[in-house]
Amino acid sequence: MRIDVLSLFPNMFTGVLNESILKRAKEIGKVEYNVINFREYANNKHNTVDDYPYGGGAGMVLKPEPIFNAVESIKAKTSSKPRVILLCPQGEQYTQKKAEELAKEEHLVFICGHYEGYDERIRMHLVTDEISIGDYVLTGGELGAMVIIDSVVRLLPGVLGNEDSPVLDSFSTGLLEHPQYTRPAEFRGMKVPDVLLSGNHQLIEEWRRKQSLKRTLERRPDLLHHYPLSDQDKKWLEEIKAKKHDSNL
Incomplete structure (x- = not known):
C-alpha cells in the first residue's frame, strides 16, 4: 500500500510513522509513506495556501x-x-x-486541513471520501489522519504477528472484545477466572462469547441493535440481563 499525506506540518508525522507497528509495516515492505507539504505547490511567490472567504466571515479558507x-x-x-x-x-x-x-486499497491520499475550512471545489471535485474521527473539532487534520493510518495499516496482511489479532479486535466482530488475562494467575488477591485455566477450549470459547456479549450490552448496547445474534447468543443475553436485574434488586 502507498500512503501520501498532504499537510502544512509534515514534521508532526515523523515520530508516529517511525515507531511501533507503522514502522514495522514500512520495514517489511507492506506500506510506503510520503508526507508532503502542500505549501510547495502554491502558485504565488509567497507560497500562500489560504485566503479570506468570499462573502466575508471569520477565519481563512484553504x-x-x-x-x-x-x-x-x-x-x-x-x-x-x-x-x-x-x-x-x-x-x-x-x-x-x-x-x-480502506485496508483493501492500493493507494490512499490524506488531505489535512487547517484554518476555517476548505474551498468547496476541493470537496466537490477532488476527494473521494470525507471522514471525521469524532464529533469534536481539532486544530487540523493531522491527528485524524494518523488515527486512520494506524487503524488501516495494522490490518494489512503480515503486519501483525498474529493474523487472528485484527479479526478478534473490538468492533471487527461487531461486538466488544472479551476480558483478557495473563500471568500471574493470582495478583494481589485478584484471580484469573478458573475457566481460563481449565484447558477446556470449548468452555473457554463459550466464556469469551458470553463476556463479549455482556461487555457490549453494558458499554455499547447500540451495537447489538443490528448485530446478527444467534439463538444461543440471545439465550445468553437473556441470562445476562436476568442476572443484572437480580443484582439490582
Whole structure:
C-alpha cells in the first residue's frame, strides 16, 4: 500500500510513522509513506495556501490551487487510482468497517486541513471520501489522519504477528472484545477466572462469547441493535440481563 499525506506540518508525522507497528509495516515492505507539504505547490511567490472567504466571515479558507496541484502531481507518478480522503468534521463518522474497507486499497491520499475550512471545489471535485474521527473539532487534520493510518495499516496482511489479532479486535466482530488475562494467575488477591485455566477450549470459547456479549450490552448496547445474534447468543443475553436485574434488586 502507498500512503501520501498532504499537510502544512509534515514534521508532526515523523515520530508516529517511525515507531511501533507503522514502522514495522514500512520495514517489511507492506506500506510506503510520503508526507508532503502542500505549501510547495502554491502558485504565488509567497507560497500562500489560504485566503479570506468570499462573502466575508471569520477565519481563512484553504485555496484550491495548492491542493489540486499536489494531488495531481501524486496521481501523475502512479498508475493506481488513489482514494483521496479529506479529514473534515462534516465527513462520515469513522468506523472499523471503514478501516477494513480502506485496508483493501492500493493507494490512499490524506488531505489535512487547517484554518476555517476548505474551498468547496476541493470537496466537490477532488476527494473521494470525507471522514471525521469524532464529533469534536481539532486544530487540523493531522491527528485524524494518523488515527486512520494506524487503524488501516495494522490490518494489512503480515503486519501483525498474529493474523487472528485484527479479526478478534473490538468492533471487527461487531461486538466488544472479551476480558483478557495473563500471568500471574493470582495478583494481589485478584484471580484469573478458573475457566481460563481449565484447558477446556470449548468452555473457554463459550466464556469469551458470553463476556463479549455482556461487555457490549453494558458499554455499547447500540451495537447489538443490528448485530446478527444467534439463538444461543440471545439465550445468553437473556441470562445476562436476568442476572443484572437480580443484582439490582
